[in-house]
Amino acid sequence: xxxxxxxxxxxxxxxxxxxxxxxxxxxxxxxxxxxxxxxxxxxxxxxxxxxxxxxxxxxxxxxxxxxxxxxxxxxxxxxxxxxxxxxxxxxxxxxxxxxxxxxxxxxxxxxxxxxxxxxxxxxxxxxxxxxxxxxxxxxxxxxxxxxxxxxxxxxxxxxxxxxxxxxxxxxxxxxxxxxxxxxxxxxxxxxxxxxxxxxxxxxxxxxxxxxxxxxxxxxxxxxxxxxxxxxxxxxxxxxxxxxxxxxxxxxxxxxxxxxxxxxxxxxxxxxxxxxxxxxxxxxxxxxxxxxxxxxxxxxxxxxxxxxxxxxxxxxxxxxxxxxxxxxxxxxxxxxxxxxxx
Ligand code: KG4
Ligand code: ZN
Numbered sequence: 001x002x003x004x005x006x007x008x009x010x011x012x013x014x015x016x017x018x019x020x021x022x023x024x025x026x027x028x029x030x031x032x033x034x035x036x037x038x039x040x041x042x043x044x045x046x047x048x049x050x051x052x053x054x055x056x057x058x059x060x061x062x063x064x065x066x067x068x069x070x071x072x073x074x075x076x077x078x079x080x081x082x083x084x085x086x087x088x089x090x091x092x093x094x095x096x097x098x099x100x101x102x103x104x105x106x107x108x109x110x111x112x113x114x115x116x117x118x119x120x121x122x123x124x125x126x127x128x129x130x131x132x133x134x135x136x137x138x139x140x141x142x143x144x145x146x147x148x149x150x151x152x153x154x155x156x157x158x159x160x161x162x163x164x165x166x167x168x169x170x171x172x173x174x175x176x177x178x179x180x181x182x183x184x185x186x187x188x189x190x191x192x193x194x195x196x197x198x199x200x201x202x203x204x205x206x207x208x209x210x211x212x213x214x215x216x217x218x219x220x221x222x223x224x225x226x227x228x229x230x231x232x233x234x235x236x237x238x239x240x241x242x243x244x245x246x247x248x249x250x251x252x253x254x255x256x257x258x259x260x261x262x263x264x265x266x267x268x269x270x271x272x273x274x275x276x277x278x279x280x281x282x283x284x285x286x287x288x289x290x291x292x293x294x295x296x297x298x299x300x301x302x303x304x305x306x307x308x309x310x311x312x313x314x315x316x317x318x319x320x321x322x323x324x325x326x327x328x329x330x331x332x333x334x335x336x337x338x339x340x341x
Pocket of ligand 2: 110114135136269270299300
């Protein structure tokens with residue numbers, strides 16, 4: 001079975017061709033250069049550029065996979081959460097394709113796609129596992145029992161981890177997105193003692209996250225040192241900030257896994273590309289099996305949509321043409337739909 005996987009929830013357009021759950025082609029068209037100029041994603045630009053990219057990218061994905069559009073058996077697409085204008089571009093494009101080709105449409109939740117993305121490269125990852133999704137829009141901790149049975153154990157009560165990276169990097173004049181550049185600076189400055197920043201919500205048994213206090217502490221530090229912001233100071237800030245973010249993420253994930261007595265941990269989403277986070281998690285390899293996708297599959301992509309779409313379709317889940325796009329993740333995804341279908 002050949003599925004198209006279409007992702008357009010934020011500033012990346014991703015199209016993948018997936019055969020029986022295996023990725024044949026994965027293309028991403030990034031808008032980073034445009035948004036860098038504005039220090040963050042401008043929603044109106046994002047959706048307009050999605051619209052320009054999605055058709056040609058789909059043509060190229062089919063060409064690269066050596067197939068014609070008519071050979072596709074179904075279309076999986078992100079239905080949310082995300083910037084609503086951007087999500088709608090992918091949804092409407094996918095609906096148009098599904099209707100004209102008379103093939104099934106499979107609406108996929110973006111966070112669930114991240115959550116299950118470690119399975120793409122690690123077929124041996126068995127249930128149950130503890131799943132941490134850390135991206136620009138989400139910081140969520142789950143117990144994953146099956147493809148359709150997922151328990152939310154904790155989430156950020158304010159900023160997402162990636163959002164904190166982006167905001168702090170913006171305040172330091174390092175551009176957008178902030179994660180990769182802060183990661184590089186922290187790695188280069190690994191020898192220095194980082195500035196000590198606070199870690200929030202460290203009470204035992206609490207699996208929620210908060211990054212806005214940390215962000216404010218960094219902003220205050222930057223303001224206090226604005227007259228002498230040398231490369232060395234910026235580097236110490238990056239080291240301290242990264243230690244605080246990754247420290248909280250790892251401590252809570254490990255604590256939950258121990259409490260639930262689950263030995264498998266999977267980490268995904270853009271921030272999972274972070275080298276400091278990967279290194280810190282690796283220190284627990286004797287106690288836990290760690291599953292982290294390669295960097296390319298951590299940030300937004302069509303493969304994770306096509307992959308989850310395939311696994312849902314196998315379970316008999318598909319979507320009606322009147323399925324709505326949604327902006328936030330109060331929406332209850334796949335399980336409810338499976339029960340309803
Ligand atoms: O998953 P993703 O592509 O989009 C969302 O669903 O949000 O994640 C993007 C986020 C951005 O905030 C970006 O700064 C962050 O992931 N990111 C990183 C790294 N690479 C990307 N954060 C920390 N370290 C990195 N190496
Ligand atoms: Zn994402």
